[in-house]
Amino acid sequence: MQPATKPIRTTCPYCGVGCGVLATPLADGGLAIEGDPDHPANKGRLCVKGAALGETVGLRGRLLDPHIHGRKAGWDKALDLVAKRFGQTIAKHGPDSVAFYVSGQLLTEDYYVANKLMKGFIGSANIDTNSRLCMASSVAGHKRAFGSDTVPGLYDDFEKADTVVLVGSNLAWCHPVLYQRLAAARQARGIKVIVVDPRRTATCDIADLHLALDPGADAALFNLLLAEIDQRGLIDANFIRNVDGLPQALSAARETPPFSTGLTHADLIRFLDLWTRSEKVVTVYSQGINQSDSGTDKVNAILNCHLATGRIGRPGMGPFSVTGQPNAMGGREVGGLANMLACHLDIENVDHRNAVQTFWNAPRMADKPGPKAVDMFRAVETGQIKALWIICTNPAASMPEADRVDRAIKGCDFVVVSDMIADTDTTRLAHVLLPATGWAEKDGTVTNSERRISRQRRTLPPAGQARDDWRILAQVGQRMGWRDAFSWNDPAQIFAEHAALSGIAGRLGRDFDISDHAEITQGQYAAMQPFLWPQSASRRGGRFFGDGAFHTPSGKARMLPITPRRPATLSPEFPFRLNTGRVRDHWHTMTRTGLAPRLSRHIAEPFLEIHPRDAEKLGLAPAALAEVTNPHGRAILRVLITDRVAPGQPFAPIHWTGETAPTGRVGALVPASVDPLSGQPASKSATVAIRPFAASWYGFAVSAKPLNPRSDYWACATLPAGYQAELAGIKAPDEWLAEAADLFGTDADPLVVRDNRRGIIRMAFLEDARLMAALFVSPDPVALSRSHLATALGGDCGGEILAGRPGEGRADEGALICACFGIGAKTILHSIATQKLVSVEDIGKALGAGSNCGSCRPELKTLLASAMS
The missing domain is CATH 3.40.228.10 (Dimethylsulfoxide Reductase, domain 2)
Incomplete structure (x- = not known):
């Protein structure tokens, strides 16, 4: 479909690189996405996540209306209740009885309003951010x-x-x-x-x-x-x-x-x-x-x-x-952390506090740091915090000791969650749910890892009744009695206020000063080009500290004596140190990337990288399941045996949640051990025990409709024409036909192939010869062509589908390697062999693989090595 309008310059909502994006609204309500060649961060490049943004902007999974206790409600009723309950809690228990937990995916204007409301008007520093977990x-x-x-x-x-x-x-x-x-x-x-x-x-x-x-x-x-x-x-x-x-x-x-x-x-x-x-x-x-x-x-x-x-x-x-989130830097600039004030001012400096309070004309001012993220949820657990507002993040899955955090939120007197997604581990715990605008619907600014401020521009209308986070916060602030202080009409006015406050910070000797923009008009804001801070009458952009001038009281930098400390000692009971991190094509808890089918084709389920020596000692077979435990939680993960990790140092990714793989929530294993100065958790050194998961059966399913898995282990992912699920269980169901009917939500009769001797059953549900669903069950990890089944779903096929692999004359691409162009391993290996390709560059010229975002180039190199060995 041809673009319906001209491209809109905006910014990618993923990592802290802050890439410029050209987003073109399409006639069907979607977006065409390209890298912005004029943005200095990326100069036209995009990674596969950014390139797939157009696949994530539909209404599937969106929260479209406010809800109170699980029932739809109007905005006025919902906001009145939030303001009333927060006000009553403050009146009865004091300002430190309420808290905000916010996100590095908020825009700077959202962050600014949240910080102003909590620190300057509620009068508490009980605001922290998931950026605490990353930088x-x-x-x-x-x-x-x-x-x-x-x-x-x-x-x-x-x-x-x-x-x-x-x-x-x-x-x-x-x-x-x-x-x-x-x-x-x-x-x-x-x-x-x-x-x-x-x-x-x-x-x-x-x-x-x-x-x-x-x-x-x-x-x-x-x-x-x-x-x-x-x-x-x-x-x-x-x-x-x-x-x-x-x-x-x-x-x-x-x-x-x-x-x-x-x-x-x-x-x-x-x-x-x-x-x-x-x-x-x-x-x-x-x-x-x-x-x-x-x-x-x-x-x-x-x-x-x-x-x-x-x-x-x-x-x-x-x-x-380099920061992990798109606006972690912007959050730092407006004081989104519990131990900071706006514009890099210090909360424990009385002159800084007075300057901010005077500028805001605030009735009260937080005079000490609030609890950092881990301590905040401990305060929720003990009842010190009685009203909690969670904005644009999913702490019940992403926080350390996630199960404990889940219980703490569940036990809180009053919980508000603002999100664009209806069903997450955290939204399920809310008394009030508020629908927020998503990336393509928001208007404001973000700051990347090199201090470059860029505009994020609205490219699509808000979904349903969704509202911008800054507006939701401001409307609650007005209802709590501070109408004039929260009376902005648009984000340009908030940015101008933020810039004006930064001028005061600059005069107090702070580094962050963008006061050139203190008088910015709506038109200038709309046309704003990316710029590096500082930007003021005295200084513009560039690097810091090459001149030897620092921001300490003495004007000198400080070197610190460092005594190295190692992570917690391993024990015979928990002899492995679990490293955690990200995979190539997913982001945080996948509420956005999980909507793009091609982003799930590379890695579709949670896994555990483990060294061959450890796997042999534990009796773990390739592609089997491992149960990982410690005193904080439990996870079941697919076994990937590799020497990429050292013995005793397994690795697991962080992305899966109760919505995508309930037993794959790695946050449940991470201890709430924090750096004493920064409050940042130690997310890469959990001590764990590992053993084989005692599955008596394994399964793989595809379906044109959403699946309803109930097995001991399951992991769901999106396909171009539906969904897939990896399944496993300790005890096999009494009747597989009934199990399949529940899984697929159908009462149709399937085609069935059984091999009772080998314990294999395969069934396919067809509608007018088109594949609507299929289930493959085996006592061992199911070996078949998942890429073939993904492309066959919804297509014309016969009983041959139960073979689990392409029939004669049909190609099998194999496991996805290049998500940008949808190219699988078998296609690449075939081209290497038939076209005599000898380099990654040759593969790019022949197939396109590796020529766009480049993230798959290491895997292409591995395929070349295997083909030539």
């Missing part, structure tokens, strides 16, 4: 070293560097466009790339050196680097005049044993040589650093090395934190 340790490390939460560098530094070190960052899968930029620069300029990660990830495809260090040994590694910097006489004598704490930091670094990282001597020396001999070095770090109970110290260990050498704030050099 709070970076914030704390920045503030300790620089006196401000400032990212010093720019994305351009990735391309200007001589050496780029990626620490705890699977850039290829989690920030694919930055990975593409780095890979292109490596090819063009010969940039050296070092990957520091216990796990061999897709990012290692471009690594000149992979350091598979012991889990948690990052601070030790950078302490050893700092000691080596001193040993080689590389401390910058001029720059260090602007830095305090060097002697103490060096003393701690020298006490770090050289064998404390788990690396070979040769690998350690090579790392030290590459880092120290490259003046232009960028150290990029992400969740592998932040998600630790000593994450802040790890951040400061990295910053120490750049401060000691003066390799900061100049082209091609500096530490760089």
